[in-house]
Amino acid sequence: MQIEVRLYATLRRCALAAAAGVLTVDMPEGGTAADVIAKLGINADEVHILMVNGVSSPLTRVLAEGDRLGLFPAVGGG
Amino acid sequence: MAREDSLALLARGEIPERYLRNIGTIGIDGQKRLLESRVAVVGAGGLGGNIIELLARQGVGFMRIIDGDSFALHNLNRQLLATERTIGMNKAVVAAARVAEINSDVEAHAVPEIFNENNAVELLSGMDVVVDALDSINSRLLLCRMAQKLRIPLVYAAIAGFTGQVGTILTSGPGLEKIYRKANCSDKGIEVILGNPAATPALAGAIQAQEVLKLLTGIGETINHKLLYFDTELNIYELLNLE
Numbered sequence: 549m550q551i552e553v554r555l556y557a558t559l560r561r562c563a564l565a566a567a568a569g570v571l572t573v574d575m576p577e578g579g580t581a582a583d584v585i586a587k588l589g590i591n592a593d594e595v596h597i598l599m600v601n602g603v604s605s606p607l608t609r610v611l612a613e614g615d616r617l618g619l620f621p622a623v624g625g626g
Numbered sequence: 627m628a629r630e631d632s633l634a635l636l637a638r639g640e641i642p643e644r645y646l647r648n649i650g651t652i653g654i655d656g657q658k659r660l661l662e663s664r665v666a667v668v669g670a671g672g673l674g675g676n677i678i679e680l681l682a683r684q685g686v687g688f689m690r691i692i693d694g695d696s697f698a699l700h701n702l703n704r705q706l707l708a709t710e711r712t713i714g715m716n717k718a719v720v721a722a723a724r725v726a727e728i729n730s731d732v733e734a735h736a737v738p739e740i741f742n743e744n745n746a747v748e749l750l751s752g753m754d755v756v757v758d759a760l761d762s763i764n765s766r767l768l769l770c771r772m773a774q775k776l777r778i779p780l781v782y783a784a785i786a787g788f789t790g791q792v793g794t795i796l797t798s799g800p801g802l803e804k805i806y807r808k809a810n811c812s813d814k815g816i817e818v819i820l821g822n823p824a825a826t827p828a829l830a831g832a833i834q835a836q837e838v839l840k841l842l843t844g845i846g847e848t849i850n851h852k853l854l855y856f857d858t859e860l861n862i863y864e865l866l867n868l869e
Contacts, residue, residue: 557789558816623784625817626673626761
């Protein structure tokens, strides 16, 4: 199944070839958000907000064909 | 003119000239509510400096400004209240003096202390809104827990590089644990890598000030149960659903 992944801020540096941090990842059926993160070589500890189709979701979320996954790092400055 | 004089004019349906350009948006009742409101701003750095400036001009009647830190040279690029004259001075004290210069209707109470578990209840009790203008994740989590416990709405923002995220956390909604997921989360985020350029705190702080205005006047819709995320590098402005 194909998952559209959108990387934000510093996480874009994990996929420099992806224009504006947007890329498509091919995953086996039953794959989770954590599996996508691992496949991209991203440290899961760096992901704080995780959105699936526009809704906040856990790392364990099982994905389906065409899902849109957004990954955000921690922002803490003031 | 003192706050009582402005309130007396407003009670008669008259508009103090300094608020003339506010009234078309928030009305006389809205201005009266603002002048009677109490807001705690926790942090008087990049976000806080902008928020305090805007709330003083808008006419929020009481501000408690909490910051135990002093201005340093590396604050000059973005912190409104950091000037070559104020380097080395406590941020809360400088902020309260700035408020006094802008608007004598506003009572500004400077608290030159680090916000922590021991002073949280005393500093936040009786406030109508609490504003998170901190710069560490653990302090933010504490502030959010305390605001929810005291049943005070919290206006949150955090920034790094071209990126900012802003939202209003109501007493019954999801808290910052939806934004900072790790139990053993580091105290800092990607601002350690990206720094904070001049405009990012101004942008996020201005949206926070608008959230405070909406909360206090009851006008419009706040960004609650959601997070406004912006990344001006790529012109991204998204509302994330935190439910």
